[in-house]
Ligand SMILES: NC(=O)C1=CN([C@@H]2O[C@H](COP(=O)(O)OP(=O)(O)OC[C@H]3O[C@@H](n4cnc5c(N)ncnc54)[C@H](OP(=O)(O)O)[C@@H]3O)[C@@H](O)[C@H]2O)C=CC1
C-alpha cells in the first residue's frame with residue numbers, strides 16, 4: 001500500500017469518531033432542529049414546561065412566514081458585506097499542516113457597531129422590532145433550512161479540496177459522519193473564510209438582535225422592560241461584544257484549528273446559538289419576574305466574576321501562545337513538551353486545567369437567575385453548556401495527551417482539577 005493510500009486507510013478506520021459516531025451523525029441533525037423548535041415553543045407557552053406531555057411543538061401554520069427567509073438572508077448578506085469591508089487589521093491564523101498560514105480580517109467588532117447603528121436608524125424609523133417574538137419559529141425554521149443546504153454544499157465542495165486541506169477527523173469515508181462533522185478544515189470562496197465568518201457574525205450578533213426584539217416586545221406589552229430582561233440583554237450583549245472585540249483569539253480555538261466545517265458547526269453557529277442561547281429573553285416576555293435590587297446586584301456580581309475569570313484566562317493563554325516573551329506572561333511557570341511548545345502551570349492555567357470554562361459556566365448561571373426558580377426552561381442553557389463543556393474538555397484532553405504525551409501527564413499531576421477546583 002502506497003503512503004497516500006495508507007494514510008487514507010488509517011483515517012477511514014482508526015479515526016476516533018466523535019459525538020456517538022454514525023448513530024450520532026444521523027440522530028443529531030434530526031433531533032437538534034426539533035429541539036430548537038420545541039424550546040422556542042415552550043418558552044412562549046403559558047406553562048413553559050419542558051416536561052409536559054405531549055411535548056409542545058409549533059403547528060404547521062406557525063412554521064412558515066415569507067418574511068422570515070427574506071430577513072434571514074438579508075441579515076446574512078449584510079454581514080457578508082461587512083466582512084468584506086477593508087476595516088481593521090488582517091491577522092495570520094496558526095500554521096496549517098502544509099506550513100502555510102491563512103489570513104483573516106479582524107473587523108467583527110466594526111460589523112457589530114455598524115449593525116447597531118443600522119438597527120438604531122430602523123428603530124428611529126419605527127421598525128417594529130418586537131415582532132421578532134412572533135417571527136421566532138419561522139426564523140428558526142429558515143435558519144435550520146439554510147444550515148442543511150450550506151452543509152450539503154460544504155460536503156460536496158470538499159471533494160475538490162486537496163487532502164492536506166481536510167480536517168483530520170472529518171475524512172473517515174462514511175458520508176453521514178463526514179457530512180455531520182465536516183470534511184474541509186477551512187473552506188473558502190476566494191479569501192472569504194466560511195467557517196470563520198459563521199462562527200462569530202450572523203448567528204452571534206443575531207442572538208443579540210433577537211434579545212433586543214424580546215425586550216421591545218416586553219416594553220410593548222407592559223410599558224417598559226423589566227429589570228430581569230435588562231440584565232439578560234446586558235449580560236448576553238457583553239458576551240457577544242467581548243467575542244467580537246477579541247475576535248483574533250478565535251483563531252486559536254479548537255473549532256478553527258481542529259474541527260472541519262460541517263453540519264454540526266454550521267447548524268451550531270446559524271441556528272443553535274441565536275435561537276437557544278437567548279431563551280431566557282423570550283421566556284421573560286410571557287413570564288414576567290420581579291427582582292429586588294439586592295438580588296440583581298448579587299447576579300451582576302456573579303456575572304462579573306465569571307466574565308473576569310473567562311476573559312483573563314483566555315487572554316493569558318492567547319498571549320502566551322502568540323508571544324511567550326511578553327512581559328504579562330514571561331514570568332509564569334511553564335513545563336516543556338517534546339513539540340517545542342510549553343504548557344503554563346501557574347497563573348490561571350495552574351488553578352484548574354480549564355479556567356476559561358469555569359468562568360463561562362458562572363456567566364451561564366447568571367444569565368438564568370434573573371428568570372427566578374419557578375421554571376426549568378431558563379436553566380436549559382446552564383445544563384446544555386455544562387454537558388457541552390465537559391464533553392469538550394474530554395475531547396481537548398485526548399488531543400493534548402496525543403500531542404504532548406508525558407508532558408501532559410505531568411501537567412495533569414501538577415493541576416489535578418479540570419474545571420471546578422476540588423470538585424471536577
Ligand atoms: N458559548 C459557547 O457555546 C462556547 C464557548 N466556548 C468558550 O470558548 C473558549 C475557548 O474554548 P476552547 O476552544 O474549547 O478551548 P481552549 O481555549 O480552552 O483551548 C484549549 C487549548 O489550549 C491549549 N492549552 C491547554 N492547556 C494549556 C496550558 N496549560 N498552557 C498553554 N496552553 C494550554 C491547548 O492547545 P495548544 O497547546 O495546541 O495551544 C488546548 O488544546 C472558552 O472560554 C470556552 O468557554 C467554547 C465552546 C462553546
Ligand SMILES: CC(C)CCC[C@@H](C)[C@H]1CC=C2C3=C(CC[C@@]21C)[C@@]1(C)CC[C@H](O)C(C)(C)[C@@H]1CC3
Pocket residue numbers: 032199200204239242243250253255264265267268269272273
Ligand atoms: C449543535 C451542537 C449541540 C453543538 C454546537 C456547538 C457550537 C454551538 C459551539 C462550538 C464552539 C462554539 C464557540 C462559540 C459559540 C458556540 C460554538 C459555535 C463562541 C463563538 C461563543 C463566544 C465566545 O467568546 C467564543 C470563545 C468566541 C466561542 C468560541 C466557541
